[in-house]
Amino acid sequence: MDSERTEEYLEAIYKEQSKGLSVSTSLLAKNLGVSAPAVTDMLSHLERRGLVDHKPNKGVSLTDIGLSKALEVIRRHRLWERFLTDVLGMTWDTVHDEACRLEHIASAEVTERLARILGDADTCPHGQPIPDKDGNITQEKTMPLTDFLPSQQVCILAIDVEDANILKEIEKLGLRPKVVVTILNKKADGSLELEAGKKKLQLNSKLAAVLLAEPITSQLQREVQEIPLSKLVTGHSGVLTSYAGEREQLGRCLSLGFTPGSVIEMLENYKGCPVLVKVHDTKVALGRELAEKMIVSGETA
Amino acid sequence: MKGNTQEKAVVIALAGSPNVGKSTVFNLLTGLSQHVGNWPGKTVEQKTGVLRRGNLTMNFVDLPGTYSLTANSAEEQIARDYLVEENPDAVVAILNAASLERNLYLVAELIELSPRLIVALNMIDVAQQQGIEIDAKALSVSLNTPVIPIVASKNRGLDELLATIERECTHPVDPGKLQHIEYGTETKKIIDHVDGLLDDSITTPYPRHWTAMKLLEGDTQINKLVMGRVSSEKFAALDSYLKENESATVTIATLRYEWVRKMMGVAQKKRQLSRVSLTENLDRVATHPLLGLFTLLAILCVIFALVYSIGIPAQKFLDLQLVQRGREFVNNSLDIPFWLRSLLANGILSGVGTVLTFIPILVSFFAAWAFMEDVGYMARAAFVTDRFMHMLGLHGKSVLPLCLGFGCNVPAVLGTRIIDSPRSRLLTIIITPLVPCTGRMTVVTLIAAAFFGSQAIFVSIGLVIFSLVMLVITGLIMNRFVISGEKTALLMELPLYHIPNPRIIGLVTWQNTMAFIKRAGTIILVVSLIIWALSITPHGDINTSFLSQIGKFLEPVGRLMGLNWQMMVALLSSFIAKENTIASLGMLLGGQGVGLTQQLKLLLTPAAALAFLVLQVLFIPCIATVTAIYHETKSWRWPALIVAYQLVISFSMAILVFHVGRLF
Numbered sequence: 001m002d003s004e005r006t007e008e009y010l011e012a013i014y015k016e017q018s019k020g021l022s023v024s025t026s027l028l029a030k031n032l033g034v035s036a037p038a039v040t041d042m043l044s045h046l047e048r049r050g051l052v053d054h055k056p057n058k059g060v061s062l063t064d065i066g067l068s069k070a071l072e073v074i075r076r077h078r079l080w081e082r083f084l085t086d087v088l089g090m091t092w093d094t095v096h097d098e099a100c101r102l103e104h105i106a107s108a109e110v111t112e113r114l115a116r117i118l119g120d121a122d123t124c125p126h127g128q129p130i131p132d133k134d135g136n137i138t139q140e141k142t143m144p145l146t147d148f149l150p151s152q153q154v155c156i157l158a159i160d161v162e163d164a165n166i167l168k169e170i171e172k173l174g175l176r177p178k179v180v181v182t183i184l185n186k187k188a189d190g191s192l193e194l195e196a197g198k199k200k201l202q203l204n205s206k207l208a209a210v211l212l213a214e215p216i217t218s219q220l221q222r223e224v225q226e227i228p229l230s231k232l233v234t235g236h237s238g239v240l241t242s243y244a245g246e247r248e249q250l251g252r253c254l255s256l257g258f259t260p261g262s263v264i265e266m267l268e269n270y271k272g273c274p275v276l277v278k279v280h281d282t283k284v285a286l287g288r289e290l291a292e293k294m295i296v297s298g299e300t301a
Numbered sequence: 302m303k304g305n306t307q308e309k310a311v312v313i314a315l316a317g318s319p320n321v322g323k324s325t326v327f328n329l330l331t332g333l334s335q336h337v338g339n340w341p342g343k344t345v346e347q348k349t350g351v352l353r354r355g356n357l358t359m360n361f362v363d364l365p366g367t368y369s370l371t372a373n374s375a376e377e378q379i380a381r382d383y384l385v386e387e388n389p390d391a392v393v394a395i396l397n398a399a400s401l402e403r404n405l406y407l408v409a410e411l412i413e414l415s416p417r418l419i420v421a422l423n424m425i426d427v428a429q430q431q432g433i434e435i436d437a438k439a440l441s442v443s444l445n446t447p448v449i450p451i452v453a454s455k456n457r458g459l460d461e462l463l464a465t466i467e468r469e470c471t472h473p474v475d476p477g478k479l480q481h482i483e484y485g486t487e488t489k490k491i492i493d494h495v496d497g498l499l500d501d502s503i504t505t506p507y508p509r510h511w512t513a514m515k516l517l518e519g520d521t522q523i524n525k526l527v528m529g530r531v532s533s534e535k536f537a538a539l540d541s542y543l544k545e546n547e548s549a550t551v552t553i554a555t556l557r558y559e560w561v562r563k564m565m566g567v568a569q570k571k572r573q574l575s576r577v578s579l580t581e582n583l584d585r586v587a588t589h590p591l592l593g594l595f596t597l598l599a600i601l602c603v604i605f606a607l608v609y610s611i612g613i614p615a616q617k618f619l620d621l622q623l624v625q626r627g628r629e630f631v632n633n634s635l636d637i638p639f640w641l642r643s644l645l646a647n648g649i650l651s652g653v654g655t656v657l658t659f660i661p662i663l664v665s666f667f668a669a670w671a672f673m674e675d676v677g678y679m680a681r682a683a684f685v686t687d688r689f690m691h692m693l694g695l696h697g698k699s700v701l702p703l704c705l706g707f708g709c710n711v712p713a714v715l716g717t718r719i720i721d722s723p724r725s726r727l728l729t730i731i732i733t734p735l736v737p738c739t740g741r742m743t744v745v746t747l748i749a750a751a752f753f754g755s756q757a758i759f760v761s762i763g764l765v766i767f768s769l770v771m772l773v774i775t776g777l778i779m780n781r782f783v784i785s786g787e788k789t790a791l792l793m794e795l796p797l798y799h800i801p802n803p804r805i806i807g808l809v810t811w812q813n814t815m816a817f818i819k820r821a822g823t824i825i826l827v828v829s830l831i832i833w834a835l836s837i838t839p840h841g842d843i844n845t846s847f848l849s850q851i852g853k854f855l856e857p858v859g860r861l862m863g864l865n866w867q868m869m870v871a872l873l874s875s876f877i878a879k880e881n882t883i884a885s886l887g888m889l890l891g892g893q894g895v896g897l898t899q900q901l902k903l904l905l906t907p908a909a910a911l912a913f914l915v916l917q918v919l920f921i922p923c924i925a926t927v928t929a930i931y932h933e934t935k936s937w938r939w940p941a942l943i944v945a946y947q948l949v950i951s952f953s954m955a956i957l958v959f960h961v962g963r964l965f
Binding site for chain 2: 184193195200243247248249250251252253254255256257259260261262267268270272273274276280281282283284285286287289290
């Protein structure tokens with residue numbers, strides 16, 4: 001059994017790493033609430049044990065062994081969280097700290113029984129995925145709400161925060177994993193106006209940043225890419241990101257509603273023909289040469 | 302009585318995007334009191350009309366349908382120039398409730414230009430069918446302007462709209478009411494910077510702040526205006542700042558849509574998942590690349606069948622009853638001097654009279670067209686044909702006037718107004734005269750029957766196909782070598798289908814028909830009289846007249862096709878109206894009906910007859926079409942080019958056909 005401290009480190013490194021960020025000493029120091037020299041010290045210890053790679057300019061990364069150990073800890077942590085909410089009936093803002101203590105004392109036997117009693121739950125109460133016992137984790141492609149554009153409809157998958165107060169606030173707004181919201185407006189200060197169910201919500205940027213969501217249309221795990229509108233498959237939707245054509249045509253496009261951030265649904269796209277799309281509730285026919293110049297982030301089949 | 306009996310007149314502009322039912326509202330408000338003309342210097346239709354309500358006379362001006370007020374097109378420029386320069390007492394923005402989001406975009410622009418704005422929320426019934434519930438009161442509060450829900454197609458809510466207009470017009474205009482939508486600090490800074498580079502004397506009559514915004518939006522007309530008024534140094538500074546901030550174009554539009562979304566949040570109460578609507582179901586066929594073409598073809602067949610079964614018999618009837626009987630009556634019964642008799646019979650009745658007999662055909666075409674337009678099908682027809690039209694440098698919408706050309710080329714030329722790209726429009730006008738109209742087909746049918754017996758139908762169809770092939774070739778040549786300018790891509794809204802309104806169809810048909818009659822009464826009359834005068838001077842005998850001298854002068858050319866001078870004169874007379882060929886031949890060959898056929902057979906070989914038919918279908922457009930082209934292109938250059946071009950191709954093709962034909 002690794003020490004509690006080791007596990008905390010591995011867990012912290014994994015969390016940052018899974019966001020695609022390069023993990024620096026200072027970041028870890030901040031997340032773990034310790035001093036930077038202490039982190040450096042610990043990292044060289046972990047490196048000696050073959051759990052992490054630490055390159056001065058590239059930051060820290062987990063080795064394969066380190067990764068599987070980190071996933072074990074995370075599995076235990078998230079299973080405990082589930083247990084605390086589902087079985088013991090605690091609220092989701094209180095379970096993180098409890099689970100932090102429990103995750104280090106569970107034996108493999110307890111962990112698996114725990115998983116079974118929870119019906120092999122695949123997410124924690126905050127929507128984060130639980131790795132299976134072989135260390136496989138299905139990490140959904142998510143983005144913070146702040147990265148979406150107005151008019152996009154998204155499904156909240158997880159809440160990436162441990163702070164009990166923030167969790168309480170989110171709970172109050174009725175935002176939970178699996179809730180579908182539409183982003184109505186995005187303000188200069190980063191706050192968002194959302195529509196959830198039939199209610200309108202205001203969300204400050206701090207809250208918006210911790211809500212991880214995926215666009216509703218890519219639930220079938222399609223790749224979202226930047227493609228010309230002319231390549232969008234019939235029945236699919238994309239969000240207009242830019243216009244690459246002549247400026248003379250731009251005004252016409254804008255006044256018909258082809259503004260960045262607008263959702264465009266492809267209604268008809270036959271080879272060699274003009275395309276038919278729906279934008280802002282209206283059907284618009286669009287010459288193919290124009291459709292080739294409009295770039296949308298959409299799914300390819 | 303309050304003693305407020307003073308007469309008052311106000312001017313009210315109707316603004317709105319295409320497909321919001323604006324013309325329906327306008328027609329309901331003004332009925333037959335409307336006046337149709339052109340906007341000064343533009344070939345865009347201007348409709349005005351009057352409505353009296355108590356002591357208030359409301360003069361309605363129907364602004365062209367636009368999606369925005371940036372000068373992307375002549376329509377948009379007209380609309381905003383009218384608002385700025387004429388300062389109407391009130392502006393009524395007509396919105397389609399079923400597509401409120403897009404329509405509010407125009408409102409975002411209108412509130413910055415019109416201090417007295419009234420919003421008419423049309424088609425709320427259609428919106429309700431789609432599960433859209435709109436809170437007009439809430440919208441009114443947020444927009445700070447009255448919002449009146451109406452259903453124009455069912456004449457609902459218009460009374461309240463009028464009452465609101467009346468009430469608003471009695472208050473003094475509150476200049477503080479001119480609102481600006483929020484553009485965010487970043488963009489506002491940029492707009493203000495440009496604003497600071499301008500001053501009022503430069504931007505009049507436009508508001509300065511508004512001008513700054515339009516400059517940033519890349520509005521070429523405003524850009525030109527400012528360039529002409531400031532020193533080149535100052536303009537260079539302005540221009541480079543605008544170039545630096547090119548992205549503001551997109552940002553401003555985006556922010557406007559964000560404003561719209563805010564308004565939508567207030568106004569749209571709920572949105573159920575809409576069912577697959579009728580429009581979706583119909584469009585599965587109507588916009589399909591293959592099925593859509595068949596649909597269009599089937600619809601055209603039905604229209605032509607209608608026109609041929611109603612319009613043509615009616616035309617023949619009128620021709621017989623009015624023109625022929627009238628001529629007989631004038632020639633035999635009236636005791637008047639010879640020249641007056643000839644003027645009435647040959648000048649007026651044969652010329653204008655014959656043109657007017659075509660009214661039944663035109664009315665059926667106009668009605669069919671207005672019907673298809675009102676139902677919402679026209680945009681689909683343009684959509685499915687766009688890829689073919691595109692090859693010719695045309696626009697999908699070009700197909701509509703071209704089809705109309707089969708009835709008569711004149712409304713076809715006028716009908717090109719629906720094409721928003723000037724280049725495609727000009728090209729469409731140029732090739733329109735090659736569409737064989739009913740007038741030409743009358744001549745073709747008669748002469749083909751005389752020479753080719755049972756094969757006549759194939760000859761007629763062959764000639765139609767031949768004309769269309771020439772049309773395509775002409776289009777390709779003109780597109781490649783003659784016409785310059787940017788090609789603009791198809792960008793067009795497909796409106797929802799809806800149940801046609803007989804009143805609107807009637808009104809549109811009526812207006813188009815009246816316009817045609819007016820034309821026949823003026824320019825066609827004058828030219829008919831000139832030709833008549835040529836046929837009777839100097840000795841009162843057509844065989845020695847100036848006209849025959851022209852014909853004889855042309856005889857050497859005619860001989861190349863086996864045609865004598867009478868045929869050449871007959872051809873020339875088709876310049877007044879295509880079917881005049883027959884009347885002229887009758888006059889020149891001294892007989893009618895059976896006599897004429899026999900005479901023709903004596904005069905022409907089959908090869909010459911075929912050459913004559915080719916000549917007839919390709920010959921220069923009739924005078925009515927030529928003047929229409931002049932009116933629509935605002936220059937004599939294009940009618941002259943078309944006449945010269947068709948003169949060349951008609952003669953060269955006819956000569957070719959004659960010589961090839963002789964080989965058999």
